[in-house]
Amino acid sequence: MKTLTVYVKDQPYPIYIGEGLLEQLPALLREYQIETDRKLMIVTDSNLAPLYGEKLKNRLVRAGYATGFAIMEAGEKSKNLHVFEQLVGECLRFGLDRQSIILALGGGVVGDMAGFLAASYMRGIPFIQLPTTLLAHDSSVGGKVAVNHPLGKNYIGAFHQPLMVVFDVRCLKTLPLRQWRSGMAEVIKHGFIWDESFAKWLDDHRNELFAVDSEAAVEAIYRGCEIKAAVVAQDERETGIRAILNYGHTIGHALEAVSRYQVYTHGEAVSIGMAGAARLSAKVLGTGLDVVHYTEQLLEAFELPVASTRSWSVPAMLDAMKRDKKVKQDKYVFVLAKALGEVKIVSDIPETEIRDVLGELVPN
């Protein structure tokens, strides 16, 4: 097992990464003085409930915890206020109180939803992240929790840090290949924004990573979490540097919104977004074309898209980007690459440059 700490202001918390950790959860709870007088509520999705949820619930009940079980329909389309309200109802009916703890068992959709539920239920109760997708190495760390609005991603949310993150990498064995690749996009993002040598390491360990070799997976997840934790520790609420974690997301979130969350996974949209951000960096910052080429090459090596095969309205995408959370005084703000492993937040990007890049990424 590997461990690291996220140094946020109120309460630093641990991330545990290893095999079989869900089996050790009751012991970990006891280690954290979480006694059996506290109710637990597992929030999970319809795919994960039969795979891991029911076993986890039985294990916790056997350990003496009163444990509720709330299941949302799997997929991004469920990350909305309607489902949120249903989950609040389940918590109330189960009798969760302010001492209770929510357990988010799933990928980023469950993590964001259950985290937002914890942030707002009775004005805030604790929660624990139990990530089950590769992508969730990103979503389970840093305390951004939210649901979507039809006009865009994560518009209704909060910053609410978990008590701990327990990543049982055995869960990754059942993850569909498409979701594995999707998660790789955020792992690669951590290399692109912070550490060129990590990006190269991923490139060199492609075969082990595709084979979901535990050692390689733990290493990739650990380094991805370490980079994310380093950024979050400097700027928990995104007043500055944290925005670099949004590399590829301005275009990525726009693609997700115009396609009504039904065409791309989050990682696929971010992958196209990073290819776009690299191209925009060349135009706006004069970044070398080698960066653009390497960006595309690495993403494609992991079978991720670097352009859209479907056409979307450029004005609709620009509209979505105008509502991006990084926008200041109605001006587009992008995270751009200066070099591999080094990015910069750039304000006031001319719309013509963005239009040009969208023209290259999206067929008309």
Ligand SMILES: NC(=O)c1ccc[n+]([C@@H]2O[C@H](COP(=O)([O-])OP(=O)(O)OC[C@H]3O[C@@H](n4cnc5c(N)ncnc54)[C@H](O)[C@@H]3O)[C@@H](O)[C@H]2O)c1
């Ligand atoms: N809060 C953050 O900082 C942050 C960071 C990155 C992404 N996100 C959010 O995360 C979401 C995407 O998360 P995701 O890619 O994990 O998607 P997801 O949660 O929808 O999971 C993908 C699919 O895989 C299934 N699945 C999950 N784990 C499985 C397993 N071990 N075995 C078999 N099937 C499994 C799920 O049921 C789902 O169908 C997006 O909403 C995105 O906005 C948030």
Ligand SMILES: O=C(O)C(=O)C[C@@H](O)[C@H](O)[C@H](O)COP(=O)(O)O
């Ligand atoms: O943690 C962050 O900060 C990130 O930007 C990580 C992103 O990968 C993630 O998709 C996040 O949810 C996007 O945040 P948003 O503020 O643009 O909704």
Ligand SMILES: [Zn+2]
């Ligand atoms: Zn993301």
